[in-house]
Amino acid sequence: xxxxxxxxxxxMIPMIFGITLVSFAVIHLVPGEPGMxxxxxxxxxxxxxxxxxxxxxxLDKPLHVQYWTWLKRIVxxxxxxxxxxxxxxxxxxxxxxxxxxxLINLLSxxxxxxxGIPIGVYCARYKDSIMxxxxxxxxxxxxxxxxxxxxxxxMIFFGVYLEILPVSGIKSYDFQDMNIxxxxxxxxxxxxxxxxxxxxxxxxxxxxxxxxxxxxVLRQEYITTAYAKGLPExxxxxxxxxxxxxxxxxxxxxLSVPGLIGGSVIFESIFSIPGMGQLFYFSVMARDYPxxxxxxxxxxxxxxxxxxxxxxxYAVADPRIRIG
Amino acid sequence: xxxxxxLILLFFLCFALLLSCGKKKDAASYDDPxxxxxxxxxxTGSIGEPSNLIPILASDSSSHEIASYVYNGLVKYDRDLNIxxxxxxxxxxxxxxxxxxxxxxxxxxxxDGKPFTAQDVMFTYKxxxxxxxxxxxxxxxxxxxxxxxxxxxxxxxxxxRPFAPALISWSSGILPRxxxxxxxxxxxxxxxxxxxxxxxxxxEWVPGDRVILTANPEYFEGRPYIGKYMMKIxxxxxxxFLELKNSSIDMMGLTPLQYVKQTDYPAFKREFNRYKYLAFxxxxxGYNLKHKFFKDKRVRQALAHAVNKQEIIDGILLGQGxxxxxxxxxxxxAYNGNVKKFAYDPERALALxxxxxxxxxxxxxxxxxxxxxxxxxxxxxxxxxxxxxxxLIQRRFSAIGITMKIRVLEWATLVNDFIDKKNFDAVLxxxxxxxxxxxxxxxxxxxxxxxxxxxxxxxxxxxxxxxVKARHTxxxxxxxxxxxxxxxxxSEDQPYTFLFVPYSTVALSRRFKGIDPGPAGxxxxxxxxxxxxxxxxxxxxxxxxx
Numbered sequence: 048x049x050x051x052x053x054x055x056x057x058x059m060i061p062m063i064f065g066i067t068l069v070s071f072a073v074i075h076l077v078p079g080e081p082g083m084x085x086x087x088x089x090x091x092x093x094x095x096x097x098x099x100x101x102x103x104x105x106l107d108k109p110l111h112v113q114y115w116t117w118l119k120r121i122v123x124x125x126x127x128x129x130x131x132x133x134x135x136x137x138x139x140x141x142x143x144x145x146x147x148x149x150l151i152n153l154l155s156x157x158x159x160x161x162x163g164i165p166i167g168v169y170c171a172r173y174k175d176s177i178m179x180x181x182x183x184x185x186x187x188x189x190x191x192x193x194x195x196x197x198x199x200x201x202m203i204f205f206g207v208y209l210e211i212l213p214v215s216g217i218k219s220y221d222f223q224d225m226n227i228x229x230x231x232x233x234x235x236x237x238x239x240x241x242x243x244x245x246x247x248x249x250x251x252x253x254x255x256x257x258x259x260x261x262x263x264v265l266r267q268e269y270i271t272t273a274y275a276k277g278l279p280e281x282x283x284x285x286x287x288x289x290x291x292x293x294x295x296x297x298x299x300x301x302l303s304v305p306g307l308i309g310g311s312v313i314f315e316s317i318f319s320i321p322g323m324g325q326l327f328y329f330s331v332m333a334r335d336y337p338x339x340x341x342x343x344x345x346x347x348x349x350x351x352x353x354x355x356x357x358x359x360x361y362a363v364a365d366p367r368i369r370i371g
Numbered sequence: 372x373x374x375x376x377x378l379i380l381l382f383f384l385c386f387a388l389l390l391s392c393g394k395k396k397d398a399a400s401y402d403d404p405x406x407x408x409x410x411x412x413x414x415t416g417s418i419g420e421p422s423n424l425i426p427i428l429a430s431d432s433s434s435h436e437i438a439s440y441v442y443n444g445l446v447k448y449d450r451d452l453n454i455x456x457x458x459x460x461x462x463x464x465x466x467x468x469x470x471x472x473x474x475x476x477x478x479x480x481x482x483d484g485k486p487f488t489a490q491d492v493m494f495t496y497k498x499x500x501x502x503x504x505x506x507x508x509x510x511x512x513x514x515x516x517x518x519x520x521x522x523x524x525x526x527x528x529x530x531x532r533p534f535a536p537a538l539i540s541w542s543s544g545i546l547p548r549x550x551x552x553x554x555x556x557x558x559x560x561x562x563x564x565x566x567x568x569x570x571x572x573x574x575e576w577v578p579g580d581r582v583i584l585t586a587n588p589e590y591f592e593g594r595p596y597i598g599k600y601m602m603k604i605x606x607x608x609x610x611x612f613l614e615l616k617n618s619s620i621d622m623m624g625l626t627p628l629q630y631v632k633q634t635d636y637p638a639f640k641r642e643f644n645r646y647k648y649l650a651f652x653x654x655x656x657g658y659n660l661k662h663k664f665f666k667d668k669r670v671r672q673a674l675a676h677a678v679n680k681q682e683i684i685d686g687i688l689l690g691q692g693x694x695x696x697x698x699x700x701x702x703x704x705a706y707n708g709n710v711k712k713f714a715y716d717p718e719r720a721l722a723l724x725x726x727x728x729x730x731x732x733x734x735x736x737x738x739x740x741x742x743x744x745x746x747x748x749x750x751x752x753x754x755x756x757x758x759x760x761x762x763l764i765q766r767r768f769s770a771i772g773i774t775m776k777i778r779v780l781e782w783a784t785l786v787n788d789f790i791d792k793k794n795f796d797a798v799l800x801x802x803x804x805x806x807x808x809x810x811x812x813x814x815x816x817x818x819x820x821x822x823x824x825x826x827x828x829x830x831x832x833x834x835x836x837x838x839v840k841a842r843h844t845x846x847x848x849x850x851x852x853x854x855x856x857x858x859x860x861x862s863e864d865q866p867y868t869f870l871f872v873p874y875s876t877v878a879l880s881r882r883f884k885g886i887d888p889g890p891a892g893x894x895x896x897x898x899x900x901x902x903x904x905x906x907x908x909x910x911x912x913x914x915x916x917x
Binding site (some may be wrong): 077078079095096097099100103131134135140143144195199202203206207210213214215216217218220221316317318319320321322325326328329332333334 | 412414419420422423431502505506507508509510557558562563577578579580601603604605606607609610613614616617619781782783784786787788822909
């Protein structure tokens with residue numbers, strides 16, 4: 048087991064390296080340069096000033112030199128200073144925004160499992176019933192509809208029309224004057240829409256996986272055996288079938304990390320939540336290379352960790368994998 | 372199963388609880404103008420987060436917006452775009468027009484209580500031209516030959532040649548010397564916590580979320596009535612519009628569609644006033660003057676006759692704009708209305724093209740020496756008004772046998788790969804009209820290099836001379852003569868087809884009174900805006916923390 052873990056960890060190093068190389072190249076291929084996008088075509092910005100700013104950011108050096116400088120810093124866990132004109136350390140910028148993104152992602156992942164697994168089980172148990180078809184249509188509609196569109200509709204309905212939920216943001220204006228309970232309620236109210244909407248899109252995946260994997264298990268001979276020895280259906284499904292059927296679903300947990308991080312970029316921008324996704328959006332718009340790279344490295348790291356956890360827990364659960 | 376049911380019940384209970392504490396709608400009527408009172412807060416939305424609150428280091432509009440409340444220049448524009456004193460009480464321009472002597476206000480204090488003096492002005496000048504400061508705005512200050520402090524409240528700058536935009540170049544924000552001197556300005560804490568002399572004092576910045584300012588009780592022009600200013604960062608414009616409808620933000624610029632259709636219902640009008648004034652911008656088609664067809668002035672004039680400007684204004688701006696005849700808008704002193712106008716006249720256009728050697732073939736297309744008149748116009752992505760204008764123009768051109776293709780490109784690609792390399796036939800873009808009418812950078816023939824702004828390669832000896840003369844004439848009446856002539860020549864030459872000047876349309880909560888739209892917009896008298904006592908929405912103790 049330890050050997051397996053060590054092997055997986057070692058594999059992560061070239062992987063991270065490859066990801067950074069590709070990201071760095073792609074980002075520098077995008078036209079436009081930091082600090083210059085808004086100054087483009089501005090009569091008050093002289094050519095000399097432009098050159099000076101380029102030199103200041105080290106953008107006048109060849110690309111491989113820039114990558115090497117960046118790499119030398121990153122191995123010492125130094126993410127550098129942002130190219131946005133605030134010149135703050137990238138790590139500070141990410142640190143203040145990471146918690147809310149992780150909170151929303153954990154909440155929506157929880158929501159996905161709380162709703163996705165029962166839906167999957169129900170659909171497998173009552174396969175081809177009307178309820179199964181309704182639920183399936185519902186989750187697929189959620190999957191197919193673009194997140195930003197559903198989000199806007201929900202904002203119009205709950206926020207503008209019914210006026211029962213805030214439209215966007217994470218705290219009310221009078222947040223500071225609230226007591227601790229009111230503060231929690233306030234944040235919770237603001238989180239309802241973003242969490243629900245980011246979960247709706249992923250329900251389809253989990254419930255489908257759950258359904259097909261449970262159907263697979265229900266066809267096995269030992270299930271027939273369990274029925275044959277006279278166990279009630281509830282027990283057969285919960286004790287014998289569900290436990291085995293959950294295995295592949297664990298893997299989905301790990302694999303859904305990149306999707307959630309990517310999704311953050313969209314719904315954090317729509318709901319104006321000051322998280323990492325929104326920071327990424329702003330950084331790309333401003334061509335703030337160090338911040339973009341910082342977020343990508345952390346995102347890649349989280350993804351690889353997610354994969355690792357999935358694989359390891361799978362290995363723990365299934366001896367065939369850790370031996371093989 | 373019973374536990375599960377209980378769980379679900381609990382979940383819905385929580386949800387119901389969350390919904391129950393919704394906000395209560397303001398029932399106050401905003402019709403009563405009331406009397407000026409101190410208090411309340413104004414909330415505005417911004418799609419971008421400020422990057423740096425030291426104005427010389429920032430290039431984005433939200434940073435400059437916050438800075439405009441926190442800092443003062445020596446001079447500023449008033450309602451009618453006249454230059455008036457800000458931190459400078461008065462100024463004297465020397466007889467030879469080479470130097471300006473500013474008399475500074477006495478008794479002005481920085482937000483931290485230290486007095487403001489000429490030392491601060493000197494420091495701001497020095498740090499702006501310091502090669503170590505990464506600022507894009509050093510251009511105008513570099514023309515200063517000598518800057519000197521005559522005493523603590525007198526500051527004099529001398530130029531090599533008279534320089535017309537000199538005076539207004541001193542409207543840029545003056546920085547506090549006592550907090551910045553001897554430090555690396557790019558590492559200063561002031562970039563996140565600015566200290567100025569302005570109408571509002573910086574209070575708080577929650578990254579990615581909001582910036583809050585508090586009224587400066589000791590402001591030298593009087594304490595602003597509005598107690599607090601909040602800039603809410605909302606990256607998505609659709610979300611921002613919903614927040615406006617929801618009354619969560621008080622002020623927002625509207626698109627023509629939002630102005631004419633989406634906000635035209637009673638409930639919105641009960642909550643908001645809508646203002647409009649001519650924007651400092653115009654939209655144009657710029658031709659690559661090295662192009663084999665566009666070289667000929669008659670072709671450009673023909674194209675100007677072929678475009679129906681009013682149709683664009685009515686159909687796309689929904690009436691929220693006026694026809695542009697040159698690089699200025701009519702409510703500026705520099706504007707010259709007596710220039711050659713190019714009315715929509717396809718017959719005249721065809722006649723001009725014929726004069727230029729084009730023949731109309733059997734298929735309706737026009738050709739010169741067998742080469743059909745075809746070109747591509749580049750437009751930047753995301754700007755719907757420009758893309759739709761291009762489509763209307765495309766139809767008008769094809770009616771007289773010209774094929775115009777439209778290519779939509781991402782902004783940075785458009786600028787770097789096409790405009791900078793002069794790799795285009797025509798572009799449909801817009802310029803911001805500067806308050807000071809110096810056109811040198813856009814039209815002078817020396818400004819054709821990469822990253823310079825005369826990218827259409829316009830060359831006209833007369834214009835070159837006029838531009839230089841206008842630039843070095845301090846007296847406004849004298850300067851206007853040259854600028855008037857420039858507009859006549861540009862109109863005759865038509866290096867651009869000037870399309871339209873749009874209106875800026877703004878929605879502002881009706882509880883704010885004292886707004887008086889003028890050529891400068893509505894924000895110039897912001898400190899005089901007020902909310903009558905009974906209509907205040909946010910009752911926040913507006914104590915200034917020192």
